[in-house]
Amino acid sequence: MAARGPQVEMPKQPPEERVDNFDEVAQGYTEEMAIEEALRCLTCPNPQCIKGCPVDIDIPGFIDLMKQGKFDEAIKEVKEKNALPAICGRVCPQESQCQKFCILGIKGDPIAIGRLERFVADWEQEHGVEVPGNPDNNGGKVAVVGAGPAGLTVAAELAKLGHDVTIFEALHNAGGVLTYGIPQFRLPKEIVQAEVNYVQKLGVTINLDAMIGKLYTISELFADGFDAVFIGSGAGLTRFLHVPGENLNGIYSANEFLIRTNLMRAYKFPEYDTPINVGKIVAVIGGGNVAMDSARSALRLGAEKVIIVYRRGREELPARLEEVENAEEEGVEFMLLNNPVRFKGDDLGRVKQMEVIRMELGEPDESGRRRPIPVEGSEYLIDVNTVVIAIGQTPNPIIQRTTEGLETTRWNTIVVDEETMQTSIEGVYAGGDIVSGTATVISAMGAGKKAAKAIHEYIFKKS
Amino acid sequence: MNRILTKRTLTQNVKLFEVEAPLIARKAKPGHFVILRFHEKGERIPITLAGSGPKRGTITIVFAEVGKSSTQLGNLEEGDEILNLLGPLGNPFPLDNYGTILCIGGGVFIGALIYHMKALKEAGNKIVAVLGSRGKKHLFFVEEAKEVADELYVTTDDGSAGLEGLVFLEDLLKERSFDHVFTIGPTSLQKEVSEMTRPHGIRTTVNLFPIMVDGMGMCGACRVTVGGETKFACVDGPDFDGHEVDFDELISRMRVYNPQEKIAMILYQRVV
Numbered sequence: 199m200a201a202r203g204p205q206v207e208m209p210k211q212p213p214e215e216r217v218d219n220f221d222e223v224a225q226g227y228t229e230e231m232a233i234e235e236a237l238r239c240l241t242c243p244n245p246q247c248i249k250g251c252p253v254d255i256d257i258p259g260f261i262d263l264m265k266q267g268k269f270d271e272a273i274k275e276v277k278e279k280n281a282l283p284a285i286c287g288r289v290c291p292q293e294s295q296c297q298k299f300c301i302l303g304i305k306g307d308p309i310a311i312g313r314l315e316r317f318v319a320d321w322e323q324e325h326g327v328e329v330p331g332n333p334d335n336n337g338g339k340v341a342v343v344g345a346g347p348a349g350l351t352v353a354a355e356l357a358k359l360g361h362d363v364t365i366f367e368a369l370h371n372a373g374g375v376l377t378y379g380i381p382q383f384r385l386p387k388e389i390v391q392a393e394v395n396y397v398q399k400l401g402v403t404i405n406l407d408a409m410i411g412k413l414y415t416i417s418e419l420f421a422d423g424f425d426a427v428f429i430g431s432g433a434g435l436t437r438f439l440h441v442p443g444e445n446l447n448g449i450y451s452a453n454e455f456l457i458r459t460n461l462m463r464a465y466k467f468p469e470y471d472t473p474i475n476v477g478k479i480v481a482v483i484g485g486g487n488v489a490m491d492s493a494r495s496a497l498r499l500g501a502e503k504v505i506i507v508y509r510r511g512r513e514e515l516p517a518r519l520e521e522v523e524n525a526e527e528e529g530v531e532f533m534l535l536n537n538p539v540r541f542k543g544d545d546l547g548r549v550k551q552m553e554v555i556r557m558e559l560g561e562p563d564e565s566g567r568r569r570p571i572p573v574e575g576s577e578y579l580i581d582v583n584t585v586v587i588a589i590g591q592t593p594n595p596i597i598q599r600t601t602e603g604l605e606t607t608r609w610n611t612i613v614v615d616e617e618t619m620q621t622s623i624e625g626v627y628a629g630g631d632i633v634s635g636t637a638t639v640i641s642a643m644g645a646g647k648k649a650a651k652a653i654h655e656y657i658f659k660k661s
Numbered sequence: 662m663n664r665i666l667t668k669r670t671l672t673q674n675v676k677l678f679e680v681e682a683p684l685i686a687r688k689a690k691p692g693h694f695v696i697l698r699f700h701e702k703g704e705r706i707p708i709t710l711a712g713s714g715p716k717r718g719t720i721t722i723v724f725a726e727v728g729k730s731s732t733q734l735g736n737l738e739e740g741d742e743i744l745n746l747l748g749p750l751g752n753p754f755p756l757d758n759y760g761t762i763l764c765i766g767g768g769v770f771i772g773a774l775i776y777h778m779k780a781l782k783e784a785g786n787k788i789v790a791v792l793g794s795r796g797k798k799h800l801f802f803v804e805e806a807k808e809v810a811d812e813l814y815v816t817t818d819d820g821s822a823g824l825e826g827l828v829f830l831e832d833l834l835k836e837r838s839f840d841h842v843f844t845i846g847p848t849s850l851q852k853e854v855s856e857m858t859r860p861h862g863i864r865t866t867v868n869l870f871p872i873m874v875d876g877m878g879m880c881g882a883c884r885v886t887v888g889g890e891t892k893f894a895c896v897d898g899p900d901f902d903g904h905e906v907d908f909d910e911l912i913s914r915m916r917v918y919n920p921q922e923k924i925a926m927i928l929y930q931r932v933v
């Protein structure tokens with residue numbers, strides 16, 4: 199095997215600067231860096247990386263074009279399979295997907311596939327996006343519920359195949375979690391909007407402020423002439439701890455904290471109308487990517503001290519390592535093996551203190567991680583001014599409640615055929631977090647691709 | 662889309678809009694609310710519906726100008742379009758033929774109260790209505806209420822019109838028997854009414870409007886303790902059993918952004 203040096207580092211804003219702004223932390227490769235990194239690729243005859251890509255991008259193919267400086271052709275290669283490359287290049291957990299299988303990773307650094315994908319996507323944005331000609335509209339009419347990663351992918355794929363696609367999005371901006379959840383400093387909203395624009399240019403109509411289940415039911419969509427429906431309504435419902443004092447002022451769900459900050463731009467109050475309250479000491483409960491996003495947002499919103507409180511140990515943190523390191527670099531503190539048991543407030547109903555209990559790890563539970571067990575009598579109080587609860591989301595129930603015959607699990611996720619993503623109702627498909635609980639952007643996109651293929655076949659068989 | 666067809670000034674700071682929104686109108690029922698936003702930097706503003714006309718394809722909202730956003734909203738004119746309008750959100754209120762019912766509304770919510778009353782009347786209820794306001798110049802829709810109610814009481818905090826305060830309600834509740842009470846209005850009023858009906862054991866439905874952001878169950882800003890459990894007003898309500906609601910917590914939660922709202926209003930008035 200040819201020897202290869204380490205990965206080309208991507209420039210980042212230094213921690214002491216970036217905690218004062220919402221600008222993107224990772225700044226992307228230059229052309230030289232991109233070519234240098236691409237040249238590390240062995241272009242394996244039997245590439246393993248593709249196995250790890252839920253949307254089957256021809257990874258060695260696009261990297262080979264980058265080696266030759268043919269960025270325009272490289273992005274076309276990527277977009278054959280992925281309509282949202284600037285997003286995926288930024289937020290996919292490549293370390294556990296494509297890069298995990300890279301041969302170079304056995305002895306050294308794998309190819310930085312995500313950074314290369316991001317580079318060509320940004321390069322195209324800068325140099326003008328080419329939109330493939332719309333194929334003749336020879337297909338059916340498809341309704342897509344939710345303009346998040348799954349919905350945008352289904353819509354783009356079906357539009358490319360000649361179907362007439364309408365997305366119904368409940369919020370006032372498209373993007374789903376990409377817009378309301380992931381912060382500006384990790385995924386700029388301008389990038390999301392640019393990729394949403396691309397999907398629209400493929401011929402997809404996006405209706406904002408349109409909540410399926412309220413404005414139309416699924417059966418009304420069929421009555422209105424749609425041939426098939428895809429449900430990608432996400433895991434939007436917030437989870438709370440259900441401990442005493444949780445409704446005190448200053449205690450936010452991560453959803454509220456991030457929606458105010460990202461979708462409503464509360465960090466620009468009063469230029470933007472939506473306010474947010476961030477005190478001196480902020481405790482973020484949870485250890486996933488959403489917790490890291492909340493903690494890093496809190497720092498940028500002016501908190502003096504931000505603590506992640508997580509009931510398991512460092513090894514068990516569900517967040518990407520990169521995000522944990524970013525948070526640490528920025529000064530986020532970690533209180534591991536601790537869990538809140540109650541909140542105490544002041545006379546005005548504002549949270550003032552949090553009682554936590556120490557935890558220890560027992561035998562592995564059904565998730566494979568060691569089960570956290572409270573240490574009796576170890577409770578103690580810490581001062582807090584703001585708390586963000588980031589312990590996960592559950593599926594939004596509105597469609598399930600209003601759709602007769604739609605089979606769901608006891609977690610209220612929608613049951614689908616794993617190959618076709620079809621639900622218990624003919625012509626109705628689903629994918630993304632509404633099916634899987636909470637997973638990643640790219641797995642939602644992978645589900646979207648599978649569903650698009652099945653919907654395409656379904657419509658042709660029907661006609 | 663979302664064009665304002667009619668604008669009426671009901672009191673010095675209460676406005677009514679009839680908005681073209683045919684898709685919402687065909688689904689709207691009393692108890693529903695909408696969320697609107699009228700400029701790109703604006704907040705999402707939840708407003709309880711005060712009417713719908715499925716044939717005309719319109720919904721009606723009545724709102725008070727109390728802060729920056731609501732004042733700016735009141736500056737829109739007929740023909741203007743509302744940038745974002747989402748609805749109908751929440752659940753319709755529990756409509757039934759209860760028998761003889763007491764409907765108590767106050768302040769800007771009189772608009773929504775009458776929307777409820779019309780549906781209750783149609784369902785066969787005998788309605789005793791109470792319209793409350795701070796003073797005579799804040800009262801509106803008295804004639805509209807008369808048309809729907811079988812019996813109407815008007816009351817003001819300062820006694821400038823009708824009766825003074827809510828004391829008479831104590832007597833009314835003692836002397837008469839009601840099968841159900843509906844109250845829509847300022848949270849303090851709904852709390853007071855719920856306290857008054859509790860000893861008589863009369864089911865009391867309140868219509869809550871805590872702070873909301875998305876209005877579809879995502880953020881949990883609107884959480885309310887009802888019967889010891891946390892409920893989301895947006896997806897579980899907004900109607901609840903008034904005897905089960907923790908009003909003190911709700912009122913405290915509704916005040917959490919008061920300082921910011923004051924700052925925004927002062928800055929806005931300085932520019933205007």
